[in-house]
Amino acid sequence: MQLLRYCVGLDISKDSLQVCLSVIDTNGRVVVKGSTKVANKPAAFAQLEPWVSKHCKTDNLPLRYIMESTGVYHEAIAWYLYQKDQAVCILLPNKAKHYLKSLGYKSKNDKIDAQGLARMGLEQQLTLWKPLSKNIYSLRLLTRQHQRFQEWKTQCRNQQHALDYSAIGDDFITKQNAKLLAVYDQQLEALEKAIQKLIEEDTVLKAQVERLTAIKGLAMLSVAVLIAETNGFEGFANQRQLVSYAGYDVIENQSGNRSGKTRISKKGNSRIRRILHLPAFNAVRFGEPSCQALYERVYQKTNTKMKAYVAVQKKLLLLAYGLWRHQTMYDPMHSIQAKRETLSTSKSDQNDKKIVPTSGTTQDQSTVAELSFG
Template structure:
C-alpha cells in the first residue's frame, strides 16, 4: 500500500527568458520523493511577476513549510524576478547555468524545453541546500554598465577601423564616406575617454574598491579597466565558492579529448563569460610584452 505524500518542502523552479518565464512548483516528502504540483508560464514583467507570486502562494500551502525558489544566472532577464522575491524575503537562489545543466542531465532528463528545465530546477530546489541570492548593489550595477559600454565601444571602433581599411584597399573609394567613418571613430574615442573617467570616478568614490584596485594594480599588465571588469562581472566573486568555479565560469577550464591510445586536441572550453576572458587576455598580452622587453 502506497504511503501518503506529506509535503515537507516546496521547490519552485524558474526558467527565465526575455519576455516570459516558466514556473514549476514541486514538493518533497519525508522519504525524499519529489512530486510535481503545477507548471505555468508568466510574462516577464511587473504584472506577470505579481501574478506568479499569487500563483505560487496558492500552490505552496501549509504551516511551517519552507519554499525555495531557484533560477539560473542567464543574462540580465532573471534580475527583476529575483529582486522581487528577495524583497519579499523569500529563499531565492541563483546558480550558474552549467551547474543546472549537469544536474538536470543527472536526473536522466533528455528533453530540452523551458517547461522541462523549470521542472528540473524545481526538483533541484527540493533536493539541494542552496545559498541565498544577494542582489548586486546599485553602485556595482552602474559600474558594470560602464565597463560593458566601454567594451562595446571598443568593439564598434574595431569594426569601423576594419571597414575603413577595406574601403581604402578597394579599387575606388569615396572620400565623403571615409570622412564620415573618421568622424565616427573620433566620436567613439571621445566616448571611450569619457567612460574611463566615469569608471575611475566610481572607483574613487568607493573606498573598498579603491583599496583593492590599488593593491591589484601593482601586478604588471593589470590596469583599472581589467579590475573593474572582473569585479563587476563576478559581483566581487560572490557567485563562487572556489577558484575552480571561477575558472569554469570564465570559460578557462581545460577540456581534454583522449580515449585509449587516441589523444585529441586539448583546449579551453570557452563556455563562460567572454568579458572576463577578454579582460584577462589583454592583460596577459601586456605581461608578455613587458617580460619580453626586460629580457
C-alpha cells in the first residue's frame, strides 16, 4: 500500500490555529497522522513547519495546506506559508461546510473541522491560492472603504429624510446630520483621489483601466471595484467561473411536472453586483450597442425591466473580463457584427441543406433564447 500525499487542515480563529495532518494511500484510505494547536501569531508560525516535518514519515510526497477564508484571520498564516513556497488552498466557508455535512459528522468543534478540511484537501483537486499583488490589495482596501462611507452617507440621508417629515423635528440632530454628510462627502472625495492616484502610479494597471472605461457605463470607480474584487480576474479559467463567483449564475427549480421560478443564485461576491447596478442603467441609457440590444431582447421576452438590467450587468462583467484577459481595445460593434455573421451563416446553411424545423420553435426564437442572458 503506497502513500500518495499529505495535507494539513487549518481551522482558524482569532487567537489560535487548530492543525491536523492527514495522509491518503492508493486505496483512498485517509489516516490522521497528528493534531496540534498553535497561536495565531507570526511568532508562533515557525513552530508549524518542524511539527509537520516530524509527522511526515515519508519523504518526497506532495504536501499542501488548506484553510477557510475566515475574515482576515487567515491572511497572516496564508502569507507566511506562501512565502515559504508551500502549496496553500483557501476555501469559501460554505463550500467547506457542505463537505463536512456530507461526511455525516454529528458533532462540531475545531478539531473535527481541521480533520474535515485535511480530508477534503486529500480527496479533491483544489485550486492553489495566489495572493493579491500589493497594489490590488491596496485598491481593494480603498474601494471597500469607499463603499462603507457611501452606505453610511445613505443611512444618514435616510435618517434626515425621516426626521424632516416626522411630526416633531429636532434641530440638534439635523445639525449633526448636516455635519456628518459634509464629512462623508469630504472623505469620499479623498478616497476617490487616492484610488485614482494608485491607478495612475501603476502603468500596467492604468493601461488596463483605460481599456475597460472605454465601455459606456463603466467609470473609474466601477472598474477599480471589479479589479479589486476579482484580483485582476486572476484564477478564472473561463467565463462560467467568473459568472458563478459574482452570483450571476442561473438556478433552475424544476422537478417532474413542476416548474418553479428561475433566478440568479446571488451566491457570490455581492460587491460586484452592487457596483454594476448603476453602470447597467447607464450602458442602456447612453446606447452601448451590445448592452442596449441585450436589454431590448430580454425585456421583450420577459416583460420585466429588472431582469433585462441584470442581464446587462452580467454582460458588462464579461466584457470587462474579455478586454482584461486579451488586452485588446474595446470595439463597440464587435459582438453585434459577430452575432450577425453567425445568424447569416446559420441561415445560409439552412437554405443549402433545406432543413425544415420539426418543432414550433423558429430559428429566430431559439437565437433570442440563447442570447437572452448575454
